[in-house]
Structures are given as C-alpha cells and as structure tokens.
Amino acid sequence: MDRSLALPLPPEPTLIERAAAALDFGIRSGADAAGTGTGTTGSGSRGPTARPGLLDLDRTVLQAAGVLTPDRLRTRLAEEVRLIKRLLLARLSQNGGPAGKALMLTSALPGEGKTWLAANLAISIANERDLGVVLVDADLARPSLLRLLGVEAPDLPGLSSLLEDAALDAGSCVRDTSIPGLRLLPPGPAHALSTELLTSQRMADLIAEIGRRFPDHVLIFDTAPVLATTLPAALFDHMAEVLFVVEANATRGRDVTESLELLGDPAKVSLVLNKCRHVIGERGAGSRYGYDYESYYGGPRDGRT
Secondary structure: OEEEEEOOOOOOOOHHHHHHHHHOOOEEOHHHOOOOOOOEOOOOOOOOOOOOOOEOOOHHHHHHOOOOOOOOOOOHHHHHHHHHHHHHHHHHOOOOOHHHHEEEEEEOOOOOOHHHHHHHHHHHHHOEOOOEEEEEEOOOOOOOHHHHOOOOOOOOOOHHHHHHOOOOOHHHOOEEEOOOOEEEEOOOOOOOOHHHHHHOHHHHHHHHHHHHHOOOEEEEEEOOOOOOOOHHHHHHOOOOEEEEEEEOOOOOHHHHHHHHHHHOOHHHEEEEEEOOOOOOOOOOHHHOOOOOHHHHHOOOOOOOO
16 A cells, blocks of 8 residues: 655645545545654764765755755755655665665656655654754755755765775765755766666665665755656665655646556555645644644744745
C-alpha cells in the first residue's frame, strides 16, 4: 500500500486521500502512520570535526526561496515538514546499516517541488538533537540544489567525482555548512555515464562509506524527475526510502503511474502532495484543535506550500 502525505497538513478528508481517489491508488493517510523521534535543537555541532571549505548559507537567500532556517522553525511550514520528517524517521529507524539511512526524493516531471522539499526536509532533520544530514545533489543531469541554497560553486568535486575515482576520500567532498548538523555533497562535474555510475557497485560502497563516516546522519538524495531521465531508476535500488512528490492540480495520474512502474518496489515509496491550497472556510489541519499555527505561535505564515 502506498504511503502518502500532503503539504499543507490535510483537512478531513485529507487532500492526499482525494488525490489517491483521483489517481486510483490505494493510499494510507498520514493518520494511519506512527512517527517517533527525538527533540530538536538549533545550535551546536554534531558528527566529525568540521573540515576546511565550510559553505556559508545566506539565511536571507534561503527565506526568499521559501526554505526553512534555524531561526524560523515555529511556522506552519515547519510543522508540515515535521510531520513528513517524523514519519520518515520512523520508517528509516527500521532499516539497519548505513544504507538504511538513505532517502531519495524524486517526482514525475520537473517543477513539482522535489528539490525545495529536499532542502526543507534536510534542514528540519538537521535540527534533531541526535541526528545530522548529508544532503546530496544527485541530479547529475540538471543539478539545482546548491543554486536553491544560494551556493555558487560549480567546480566543487562531488558525487560524480567520488563515483569516478574510488581512491577519492568521501570526507574531502562532503562540505560542512553554516547550519549546524547540515552537510552538503555537491553533484560534481557533469559525466556522460551518470546512469552507469549510479547503478555501479561503487555507488553502494559510497553510501556505506558516507554512512560510516557520518554514522548519526541521514543521507538525503535529491535526484532528477523519473520521466525526464534514467537517473532516479538507477539510484532507486540503493535507497531505503523514496519520497515521490506530486504537484496538486498539475501532475497527471498516468505520469505518476508510469513513474512508479519505472522505479520498482512500491513498498518503499511514499507520496507527498505538494503546492496544496486550502479552501476558505474548510476545516483544515491548522484548525483541527481550534486554532491555527499562526495564532498559536504568534508568528508569520510561510507562503510556500
């Protein structure tokens, strides 16, 4: 049975359940899943000692892109991402070994919000008390993650470099950032055999190597859309969990169906309905307890959904 979530938190009946009916999927609502985890913190360094080449992420740039920052974690968007995070961490906790912490985000087509969600999910997980994140730009065809985060460093070695050269140390390519708990692995130089690199044994070895180097970190891979390139299908077998982003009122049911068939085992695929809009007067998630997130926290509302 497919596992699904929606952004924002869904009304009753949930938006994703409506999407499921429209797409003719059997999908479990978020209320059927149990999430567990640890507390959060916005400061402190975790994991191995920082290496040279720290990437300074401009929080003004992040906020302009609709990306969470450590000082804006009491907003509606932050709560919506937390819901997804809790369920994913509960799923990942059931998988053993370094590869058991590897998560991939993809979608059917470009522009459906997978990279934006990957960044927000990574920053949310980075604020866990006992976890960090290695966020990997694995869209080797059209990388955009670093640009979303305001990083202009096209010549940085990264994923393709490590896959091409087994002697290269993963620690030399994984970059610390100015956000505690968040590390980035750039895509690396363009490569004509990107799909073949991702399907290789070296890819499996690299996930294990990064997992050993950063044992308390979740590995998040932002990869290409399924119907645009073979990269997601190549990476799929290496992943413990896959988050498939569906754009509300835009992604066609047949595109979702075809994408899931191309990926493979649906048991590790969860759907997220992105860019949802609440209808005024509809009892949404924000009012299920008699208040909404903005009035409860007394803070501004995040406009990106």
